[in-house]
Structure formats: structure tokens, C-alpha cells
Amino acid sequence: MRRFGLYPTAAVATALATTAAFATATPGGVAALRRAVDDGLRPYIVTTRDVRDAWELGARLRVTRYYAAVLPGFVAWLSPDQVVQLSASRRVTGIEPDRLVEAQDVSWGLDRLNQRELPLDGRFGAHGSGRGVTVYVIDTGIDATHREFGGRAAAAFDATGGDGYDCSGHGTHVAGIVGGARVGVAPAARIQAVRVLGCDGTGTVSDVIAGLDWVRTNAEGPSIANLSLGSPRSRALDTATTALVKSGVLVVAAAGNAGADACGSSPASAYGVFGVAASDESDQRAPFSNYGRCVDLYAPGVDIVSTWPDNTLRRLSGTSVASPYVAGVAALKLGANQSETPTSLFTWLKSTATGGVIVKNQGRTPNRLLNTASL
Structure with a gap:
């Protein structure tokens, strides 16, 4: 299994x-x-x-x-x-x-977002803050007391029967990339943790669908969902994820870390989902990153520093940490114009990305790198 x-x-x-x-x-x-x-x-x-x-x-x-x-x-x-x-x-x-599901590990990443070319200049600046936008982090839960969140984060739902606290660390790390005050992209976004994975970073497809079901029922206002997780292709999971997109919530998902075709993994393979591959500090495709036509662009995903439980920071790598960069940038855009739809955000993210810079791009993967210069 x-x-x-x-x-x-x-x-x-x-x-x-x-x-x-x-x-x-x-x-x-x-x-x-x-x-x-x-x-x-x-x-x-x-x-x-x-x-x-x-x-x-x-x-x-x-x-x-x-x-x-x-x-x-x-x-x-x-x-x-x-x-x-x-x-x-x-x-x-x-x-x-x-089936059983596992988490993907997750800064120079922020620095790379607002530059079209290397070398990095040690700075990050983008118009907007994500204020007025809610990002649902569907993951291992969250340590909402971390000082990086400043009271903007909360455990909203726990499909595992717990209280939503992150005993893994993965969900807190992902949430920090989305909306941490110093390490995050959208420092004013509201973070709602939807716990679907256990302390060991594994869970069930059924619990993930339960998390999606909860978000579909309870999401209010401009909303984005991030799923830094994956399983072998699941028709039920793909159907549920697409339904959430059709309800008006942009869904961003990690492409996967198997070094294989992302179309073989759910929910990255679902229709309407924004699939994210990982690149490193020299703009090379991370060797572990999935690839192919189910990927929409690359984002930083190697040695990324973000929040960890108990007011600490940790460095992680994986498409799991690339995905929340996209969710955070989408939150900046949605906060600036709350009439944006999943379709318009999808199109904007791709059209404003930097083209042709990824080295060792593979398969039918679009050669696009996330960028905030147009904000």
C-alpha cells in the first residue's frame, strides 16, 4: 500500500x-x-x-x-x-x-521571486500584502502561536480527530512560506490550517477529501488552498479538488518529489489545479522534482528557510515548499483585486512568470519560473 x-x-x-x-x-x-x-x-x-x-x-x-x-x-x-x-x-x-499519503519537505526563495535574472541581490519587495485573503493550508496542521503569524493563523479543521496542532512541522513550514511576517510572501494574509495528515506526515486520501469538503463548505471571501501533498493518481481526489476550484477557490498543489511525470500524482493531476515544480538557487530543476504537462511553472524549492513549531525556523527542500510560494504570490494578486477568479489568477501567474531560465528542464514541462515583478 x-x-x-x-x-x-x-x-x-x-x-x-x-x-x-x-x-x-x-x-x-x-x-x-x-x-x-x-x-x-x-x-x-x-x-x-x-x-x-x-x-x-x-x-x-x-x-x-x-x-x-x-x-x-x-x-x-x-x-x-x-x-x-x-x-x-x-x-x-x-x-x-x-491509500496512504505522505508529506514533501520543504531564504533565498523570496529573493528570487522579484528578479528576472540572476544573481540575487539579497532583497525582496512586492506590492501588496495579501490582506483580505484567506489561504487554507491543507497539511499537517499548524503551530498558530508562532510569532511569524502575528495572530493571523488558526487551526480551522482537523480530519484526523485532533485539535489541529502541528506535531510534524511540515504544515507550519508551508504556512510560513505563504504568510510569515519575515519569511513569507503575503505577510498580511489570513492562514487557516486544515489538518489531514498525522505527526509522521502521512494520512489518507479520504481525510484529504474531508479537508477539501470542509473548505468547500466553509470558505468565505477571497480564498486560496494549498496542498503540499500527493498520492498515486486518485479519481476521487482529483474530482474533489476540481470541485473546490469550480466553487471559486484557487487550488495550488505540489507536483511531487519522485522525479517522475506529475500527471501520475494527485491532486497535481486534477483539472484546474495549479501544479508547481521545484527549482534551486542556480535556476536548475531540482533533481527530485516531478515534471511534465501537469506542471504549470517552477518556484524555489531547495534549502528554503521557514517557520517551525515552538517559534523556531528550519530549512527544507521539496515541491512542498515550492507550492506555497505560488499560493503566497496569488494571495498578493487576489488581495489587490478581490474580483479575481481561479481562472484569471491561473492565467496571470503563468503569463507573468519568467520564461526560459530553468536549466535541465525535462519532458513537456513549461519553462516558467514564478515572478512578482508585475505586481
Whole structure:
């Protein structure tokens, strides 16, 4: 079973796992998942025609969570016979095993954003602050008390059944790149942490969908979502992520750290999602970074300094740390013009990027590097 979680230092890989409960997480999390597998049951994500079908089909099953906002369906522990029966039902549009997810590791990065060419000049300046914009960091939670956040951050939802505190560090690091006062791009943006991964940087696809579902239901005002995580291609996760985009929330996702085609990873492969690859201080493609047509541009992703729990800082690498740079720049643009849509932000980010500077670009990856000069 593959893990779903964060994308690491040259690869803290984010892998999605397999459990959930309506409004609460399955007790025991990943450990409970593994015990259930040993008992002959496996967790599946079942997508139905509508919410009514989900409730009726799930009534006699071991359902751990229902979805309603980003897709109709549920998560349930199923036997092989039950999988066959559900697959044959006309009320079911898709069924797939839940998978484990892992996180990707995450400054010179800020310095690189406002320059078209090297060398770096040791400064960062961009018009705007992200004020009035909410960025949902869907990750391992957050240490909202870190001085870099200045009271602008909070734990909003925890799909794992906890209180949203970041016992991993990854989510706090990602959030700092988005909106830290000194290390972040948008120092006035509001940060809402949506915890879907555990202390070890792993979680389940079903919990990630639960986080997306929560954001779709509760997002207010100009909003952006960052997902510095990934799993093997999941139709359910891609569907849910695209639904969030269609609701008016720009979704930015890490391309992945496997050095492979990003189209094989979710949610980076989802329609409408802004996929981000990683580059280093000399504008070379990071060797661990995924690539291909599901990538929209590069952003700094090697040896990036950002926030860490207990008012500390740490240096990390990965597409996980490249993605929040894009979310932060998008927050600057959205804060300056709150009528921007996901489509217009998507187009603006690509059109204002610096072209042709990435060395060792690979595959069908657009040769574009994130830039703030047009702000």
C-alpha cells in the first residue's frame, strides 16, 4: 500500500491513506487502517450519483465518513464481495481503495521571486500584502502561536480527530512560506490550517477529501488552498479538488518529489489545479522534482528557510515548499483585486512568470519560473 503525505527534502513524499468518519476521523488513524486490513476488510472511497444514493447504499455498510460538498459518496470498510456488489450498482459512479499519503519537505526563495535574472541581490519587495485573503493550508496542521503569524493563523479543521496542532512541522513550514511576517510572501494574509495528515506526515486520501469538503463548505471571501501533498493518481481526489476550484477557490498543489511525470500524482493531476515544480538557487530543476504537462511553472524549492513549531525556523527542500510560494504570490494578486477568479489568477501567474531560465528542464514541462515583478 502506497503512502500519501508531504513532499520531502529532495523528497518528504506525501501519501494518502485510507479511513474516515462523518465529521470525525476513524479512531486509531493509520494504525487502525492496518489492523482492519489484517482482518480482511479494506477501506474504499465510493462515489455515487447523488447524496441520497450515498446515504441509502451506506446504511448497511461500515461507513466511516460521508461526503456531500465536493463529491457525493462515502468511505467504508468493505469485503471483496461488497466491492463487487457496489461496482455493479448503477447508483455507484466510482469505487477505489483508499491509500496512504505522505508529506514533501520543504531564504533565498523570496529573493528570487522579484528578479528576472540572476544573481540575487539579497532583497525582496512586492506590492501588496495579501490582506483580505484567506489561504487554507491543507497539511499537517499548524503551530498558530508562532510569532511569524502575528495572530493571523488558526487551526480551522482537523480530519484526523485532533485539535489541529502541528506535531510534524511540515504544515507550519508551508504556512510560513505563504504568510510569515519575515519569511513569507503575503505577510498580511489570513492562514487557516486544515489538518489531514498525522505527526509522521502521512494520512489518507479520504481525510484529504474531508479537508477539501470542509473548505468547500466553509470558505468565505477571497480564498486560496494549498496542498503540499500527493498520492498515486486518485479519481476521487482529483474530482474533489476540481470541485473546490469550480466553487471559486484557487487550488495550488505540489507536483511531487519522485522525479517522475506529475500527471501520475494527485491532486497535481486534477483539472484546474495549479501544479508547481521545484527549482534551486542556480535556476536548475531540482533533481527530485516531478515534471511534465501537469506542471504549470517552477518556484524555489531547495534549502528554503521557514517557520517551525515552538517559534523556531528550519530549512527544507521539496515541491512542498515550492507550492506555497505560488499560493503566497496569488494571495498578493487576489488581495489587490478581490474580483479575481481561479481562472484569471491561473492565467496571470503563468503569463507573468519568467520564461526560459530553468536549466535541465525535462519532458513537456513549461519553462516558467514564478515572478512578482508585475505586481
